[in-house]
Amino acid sequence: MGRAPCCDKNGLKKGPWTSEEDVILVNYIQEHGPGNWRNLPKNAGLQRCGKSCRLRWTNYLRPDIKRGRFSFEEEETIIQLHSILGNKWSAIAARLPGRTDNEIKNYWNTHIRKRLLRMGIDPVTHTPRLDLLDLSSILGSYVSNINPAAALLNLSNLLGTQQAINVNPELLRLVTTLSSFKQGNTQLFSQNNQNQLCNVSQDLQNQLVPSLQSNPQFQNLFQDDFSPDMENLKQLMQMINTEGNLPNMSNLSSPVSYSQENIVPNSILGTETAVSNFPSYVPSSTSNPTVPELPGNSFFQLPLNNNNVNHDFGFDSVLSTPHSSPTPLNSSGTYNNINSSSTEDERDLESYCSNLLKFEIPDSTLDINDYM
DNA sequence: AAACGCCGCAACCGCCGAGGT
DNA sequence: AACCTCGGCGGTTGCGGCGTT
Known part of the structure; x- marks a missing residue:
C-alpha cells in the first residue's frame, strides 16, 4: 500500500x-x-x-541538547556502542544524554569513521581492513616460513576482516589466538589456547578457503600451484595447535609445490612492514600480556531473538576498558568548531584503539541487554 | 582578491512499524 | 483485514563556511 x-x-x-x-x-x-x-x-x-x-x-x-565538541568519553561510547549496535543511531543516542541521533550520525560519518579508516580499521566491522594488507606478503611469508609470527598475525588480520560481517565465534577465537603471536608469547599461546584452536569448526573451515579465494591476490595463488584445500587447512590448524608454531607447508598431506619467486615478491621477504600496518590492533601490554580467556562458545553473541541488530561484534571493540581520557570535556567550543584539533583527536582515538585488544571487560558497559 | 575544492552539518527523503479506525 | 496516521529511523543531499592555490 x-x-x-x-x-x-x-x-x-x-x-x-x-x-x-x-x-x-x-x-x-x-x-x-x-x-x-x-x-x-x-x-x-x-x-x-x-x-x-x-x-x-x-x-x-530541544532545550536539553548538548552543544559543542564531543568529548573523548563520548567518542569511546559511540565507538563501543557502534561496534555492538551498528548504525542504530537512535539507540546510540539514547546512551548519550543531550546528543541526538542525527548529531551522532554526522559525527560518526565525518570524524570517527574517517579516522578509523586512516588508522586502517574498518568502521563497519571494527576490524583491521583487508585492503590495506599486502596479501602477497602474508601468504608469501607464510609459505616461505619467514617470521611465522608475523605471517600468522597477518593471516589473523586477514581472517578477522574478511569474516567480520558475519563473525563466526570460532573464527574470532582463532583470530584472537593467532594475534597472541604478535607478542611472541608462544608458550602462553600453546598453553592457554590449544583447546581453542583445536575447536576450529567446520564453519570456520568453510569460511577460510572462500576468504582466501575471494581476494584477487590470492586467486592467482590458488589457480597456480598453491592449493590450501580443506584437508590442508585442517592439518595446518592441528599443526599450529600441537607445535605452537607455524608448520612448514611441505608437511601437509598434499604437498604444495610452489615457485617462491612467483609467490613472494622481493619486497615482502621481511614482513614487519605489513605487520606494522596494524599498530593499534595488537595487544599493547607486552610486559604482562593479557591473552584473552574467551568465554565459551557464545563469544558474547547476543540472543538470536533480537532481530535487526548486528549481534556480531568484534572482540576488538567492546571488550576493552576505555582508559581515562586525557582530553577534558570541552563544552566551550562553538557548535561549528568541533574539529579544532585533529591530531589530538587522532591521538585520543589511537590510544583508545591501542587498548582494544586488552580484553579487559568493563564492569559497567558490557551488559548487552542494556544496549538492546 | 578571486576561484576552487573540500568538509561539516542541518535538513530532507523514503521507508518502516505501531496503533487507531 | 484493509486502510490510514503518526512518529521514528537511517541514508542521503546540498548549502555554507573554510582553507588552499
Whole structure:
C-alpha cells in the first residue's frame, strides 16, 4: 500500500530554518508541548510540514541538547556502542544524554569513521581492513616460513576482516589466538589456547578457503600451484595447535609445490612492514600480556531473538576498558568548531584503539541487554 | 582578491512499524 | 483485514563556511 506523504509539499517551505520560525516553533511547543506534529505547523502558523518541525525540534531546538565538541568519553561510547549496535543511531543516542541521533550520525560519518579508516580499521566491522594488507606478503611469508609470527598475525588480520560481517565465534577465537603471536608469547599461546584452536569448526573451515579465494591476490595463488584445500587447512590448524608454531607447508598431506619467486615478491621477504600496518590492533601490554580467556562458545553473541541488530561484534571493540581520557570535556567550543584539533583527536582515538585488544571487560558497559 | 575544492552539518527523503479506525 | 496516521529511523543531499592555490 502506498503511503500518502506526510504533508502537502505545495506551498510549504523547505530548507534552513529562520530564527523567526524557530521562535514560533519553540513558543508553540513550550505552550502546548511536543507531539501532534501533523497539526502543529498549521496551529502554530508555520509554513512547514510536521515532519520538518519535529526534526527541527528534536535535532536542534530541544532545550536539553548538548552543544559543542564531543568529548573523548563520548567518542569511546559511540565507538563501543557502534561496534555492538551498528548504525542504530537512535539507540546510540539514547546512551548519550543531550546528543541526538542525527548529531551522532554526522559525527560518526565525518570524524570517527574517517579516522578509523586512516588508522586502517574498518568502521563497519571494527576490524583491521583487508585492503590495506599486502596479501602477497602474508601468504608469501607464510609459505616461505619467514617470521611465522608475523605471517600468522597477518593471516589473523586477514581472517578477522574478511569474516567480520558475519563473525563466526570460532573464527574470532582463532583470530584472537593467532594475534597472541604478535607478542611472541608462544608458550602462553600453546598453553592457554590449544583447546581453542583445536575447536576450529567446520564453519570456520568453510569460511577460510572462500576468504582466501575471494581476494584477487590470492586467486592467482590458488589457480597456480598453491592449493590450501580443506584437508590442508585442517592439518595446518592441528599443526599450529600441537607445535605452537607455524608448520612448514611441505608437511601437509598434499604437498604444495610452489615457485617462491612467483609467490613472494622481493619486497615482502621481511614482513614487519605489513605487520606494522596494524599498530593499534595488537595487544599493547607486552610486559604482562593479557591473552584473552574467551568465554565459551557464545563469544558474547547476543540472543538470536533480537532481530535487526548486528549481534556480531568484534572482540576488538567492546571488550576493552576505555582508559581515562586525557582530553577534558570541552563544552566551550562553538557548535561549528568541533574539529579544532585533529591530531589530538587522532591521538585520543589511537590510544583508545591501542587498548582494544586488552580484553579487559568493563564492569559497567558490557551488559548487552542494556544496549538492546 | 578571486576561484576552487573540500568538509561539516542541518535538513530532507523514503521507508518502516505501531496503533487507531 | 484493509486502510490510514503518526512518529521514528537511517541514508542521503546540498548549502555554507573554510582553507588552499
